[in-house]
Amino acid sequence: xxxxxxxxxxxxxxxxxxxxxxxxxxxxxxxxxxxxxxxxxxxxxxxxxxxxxxxxxxxxxxxxxxxxxxxxxxxxxxxxxxxxxxxxxxxxxxxxxxxxxxxxxxxxxxxx
Amino acid sequence: xxxxxxxxxxxxxxxxxxxxxxxxxxxxxxxxxxxxxxxxxxxxxxxxxxxxxxxxxxxxxxxxxxxxxxxxxxxxxxxxxxxxxxxxxxxxxxxxxxxxxxxxxxxxxxxxxx
Numbered sequence: 001x002x003x004x005x006x007x008x009x010x011x012x013x014x015x016x017x018x019x020x021x022x023x024x025x026x027x028x029x030x031x032x033x034x035x036x037x038x039x040x041x042x043x044x045x046x047x048x049x050x051x052x053x054x055x056x057x058x059x060x061x062x063x064x065x066x067x068x069x070x071x072x073x074x075x076x077x078x079x080x081x082x083x084x085x086x087x088x089x090x091x092x093x094x095x096x097x098x099x100x101x102x103x104x105x106x107x108x109x110x111x112x
Numbered sequence: 113x114x115x116x117x118x119x120x121x122x123x124x125x126x127x128x129x130x131x132x133x134x135x136x137x138x139x140x141x142x143x144x145x146x147x148x149x150x151x152x153x154x155x156x157x158x159x160x161x162x163x164x165x166x167x168x169x170x171x172x173x174x175x176x177x178x179x180x181x182x183x184x185x186x187x188x189x190x191x192x193x194x195x196x197x198x199x200x201x202x203x204x205x206x207x208x209x210x211x212x213x214x215x216x217x218x219x220x221x222x223x224x225x226x
Contacts, residue, residue: 032212043202044155046214089154093212098143098162099170100206100215104154 002026002094006103013080014111020076021106023090027071031093034100035064035075038087047075047088080110115139118203118218125193126226133188133221135203143206144186145215146170146178148199155202161186193225 005024013019025033032051036044048057053068061078077084087105094101116137125131135144142163147155147170157170159178167178175197177189186205190197200222204215 034214036215043217043219044215045217049212049214051212091155091215099157099160099168100145101157101171102147102155104152 002092002099002101004090004092004101004103006088006090006106008106009104010107010109012109012111015080015082017080017110018076018078019080019108020074021088021108023073023075023103025071025073025090025092026094027068029095030068030071031095033066033068033073034091034093035073036089036091038089038105040086044089077108080108082110082112084108085110116203116205116216116218118201118221120221121219122222124224124226127194128192131190131193131223133190133201133203133223135186135188135218137184137186137205137216139205139207139216140183141205141207141216142183143208143213144180145204145206146176146186146188147202147204148172149202149220150199158188158201190223193223195225197223198225199223 035047038044048064050066055066063076066073087107089105091100091102119134145160146158161167161180200220203218207213
């Protein structure tokens with residue numbers, strides 16, 4: 001069973017603050033790590049798909065890093081804006097089964 | 113419009129009834145997935161499929177049946193609905209092997225079992 005853990009569960013920040021979340025996963029049989037952004041009443045949308053140890057990806061003010069040897073990924077948001085408020089999910093593809101298992105997410109609320 | 117669509121979007125049923133949730137994608141993606149969303153659990157994988165006629169269990173498959181006779185469709189059936197199956201169900205699809213490709217999600221189907 002793949003155990004994907006995210007922390008913190010929720011986070012409240014002020015507009016302009018930078019923040020980061022953690023996704024932890026078993027490092028054996030790693031294939032890929034996904035990050036998704038999930039706004040209330042919408043469907044999750046992909047932010048990043050990361051496959052290589054040391055990968056760093058960036059999209060605007062959001063970036064992510066990956067350490068497959070120690071089994072974690074960080075998602076960073078620079079200068080948070082109210083529109084960044086959402087649940088951020090990570091998901092692991094471990095092994096050749098092609099299953100994609102999600103963590104429970106980090107709920108971010110950005111106060112104007 | 114092209115994309116991934118789920119139907120029905122909302123369904124109320126009674127305990128013991130059979131319910132089928134439909135999922136259709138127009139991209140010819142090989143991989144399709146069914147997840148359920150519950151408070152405190154995030155998204156949990158019910159079943160997934162790597163191609164037509166190939167399906168496999170996810171984390172919480174009990175009480176569900178899937179089929180994939182055509183690449184574009186991946187229906188999820190609750191053979192005898194229970195109250196614990198009240199949830200929001202999301203279908204998703206992906207193009208690439210071993211999930212190096214992102215998932216595209218449908219809009220969700222909210223199911224209430226009375």
